[in-house]
Amino acid sequence: MINAIVAAAMAMSTVVLPQADVPPPGAVTVDTINGSGCPRGTTSVSVSPDNSAFHVVFSSYAAKVGPGAAPTDFRKNCQLSIRVNAPEGFVYGISKVDYAGYLHLERGATSILRSSYYFQGMADTGYRSHNWQGPADDEWQATDVGSPVIYPPCGVNRNLNINTELRVNVGTSDAKKTSFMAMDSLDGHAKTDYHFSWKRCP
Template identity: 25%
Template sequence: MKSLSLTLLLSALASPALAQDLVPQTFRINDLKTNGDACPQGSTTINISEDKEAFTVNFSQFYVQKGPGAEPGDKRKFCRAVFDTEQDANWEYAVLAVNVRGFVQLDDKVVATQELQFGTRGIEYTAQKQFWGPTVEDYVHGEQIAFGNGRWSGCKPKAADRVKDFVVKSTASLTGGGKNASGLMTVDSIDGALVQSYELVWRQCGDKKAKFLATCQVTGNNGRTVFVKGMGRDESRANQKAYQHLQERCAKVGPNFGACDQSLAQCSVMKF
């Protein structure tokens, strides 16, 4: 079975020297626990990127299917993953967007529904996407959270207080089309992962220096949208980081998305 990946992306500058005061020096994932038929024990792993701008949760058995040969319980699956995020004292982050990639193959009138709930203090946000057959595609779609609505993980001076449960609940289901109609929602064919990429913004408590947040989006075919963000001490560096993230995301979209590059991006910059 291919892997299903959950990637959480944290915004910072491209240069490590420039990024030093925009992201914490230390960021850890601890004590992963999972339950649900989509993520049996031992099938989930987590990796943190070298620049601390991403961590990826890999689910190796997350899929749903219906049709001849499928089991009744395969039409709907669920996973709940809980893990601790720990960073340096007086640092906190907020989720500002999520991009989801995967693969779907549906017969006529079959509907695939994907629901994602997540948060740092229980469930705070919900994102849902539906696909209607007939279709066969590697897909990507994004959901954005307004900066003012993002909930910060909290600044605490003690290590024990800085560890927060990050909760992710993922559900996928297939309906419609009749009992003989087939459907499949699973990992994509680009890198063998169903990817949930969370765009985050960091801030250091008490930091009074100006910071800029660049937000970009590209909309492809069928309303599919990719959202990215970047941080910098000035507008130029924030845009530079957002464009770097966009290039990384666009490299992973399938041909069904359509054109995906910097020239098509709609971007804005704010000071915070």
């Protein structure tokens, strides 16, 4: 099913474009983030100086269960509707995403990170997921690789939609104890890195 979705997305893209040897020069900016896990004011976005990636730092993106958790806290999501303002003559895809954070899972509890990526007006490329099983109390990392990398048509500035979801399940753990998964670290320095793949337009 995922292969069919990817094929459909590729069919809607333009012809094969030559790979750019290096990221384009000039200013690249990124706009717009929203979602229950990333309300306005709780994220910061920056583009690397060489235009090879952009980075998102979350300050309140966490799912949890147990004492003090609201019924809806077991699941949090963040939809990034990204408009990348790229230099003329280039289009971009996302070749890799590096996620990081912290989790505490009681024995028997589980957590999951799910993600999907698609350009506005193009077919979804399907979900990717990573799972964890308690007991665990440590920083976590996960990587999604774009294979194949999907690009929008040349000359069209389409938003890139990136959906992520954190979900924690009590499972067989003690419901009186807290389990959580955060896209953040104890020291507040964890970030999500979105790596660009640039191509030149004809």
